[in-house]
Amino acid sequence: MLAETICSAVSAAGLGIAAVTACRKRFLAATRIAAYSLVPIGLALTGVMAWAVDIVFKPSVWLGFGLLAAAWLLFVTTRAVERRGGGTRKERRAAERAGRGEAVAPAASAPSLGSGAPATRAQTARPAKTKQSSASPNEDFSDIEAILRKHGI
Incomplete structure (x- = not known):
């Protein structure tokens, strides 16, 4: 009233x-x-x-809202951990197979463009090692020397 x-x-x-x-x-x-x-x-x-x-x-209604908030918090937390930890379970398994040298299908090993998940550490670390081992120390500084010469230093 x-x-x-x-x-x-x-x-x-x-x-x-x-x-x-x-x-x-x-x-x-x-x-x-x-x-x-x-x-x-x-x-x-x-x-x-x-x-x-x-x-x-009604206290029971507030309990229900509390449970909904807890569920939402769990969803958000798992999503954040998934993004930070290297993607979905399927992507992590594909990275493990690639690390052991097993044949991996191209669609499973390459992350999709729209997924938004960052590449795993195993995927990013491998190309960096092969690039460093194939390049000699003089080639590493040639780019820097060219930039310095360009600016007259």
Whole structure:
């Protein structure tokens, strides 16, 4: 009963503000204010306010919201760990097979472009080792020397 009275008062005040705004020849703003002010009384008349009051004051409902929040937190945590740990289980198995020298299908070994998962450490470490072993120490500094010569240093 108290919720309906408060909603009625808020709606009446909003309609009064809308009338004052319309008197100032700001009809678009007055219409928008009137629309917002009709929402509380509409909610009260449809019974949504009674439903909301029942939700707020029931401990079992709050327990349900708490369980939903815990489930959401678990989903978010597992997703963050998955992204940090090198992708999905399928991608980790493919990386392990590649590390042991087993034949891996190309689709399973290469991460998809839209997956958003970073390459695993095994996939990124292997090309770096082969690149370092094939390059001589003088070739490593040739690029730097060329840049320095270009800038006159």
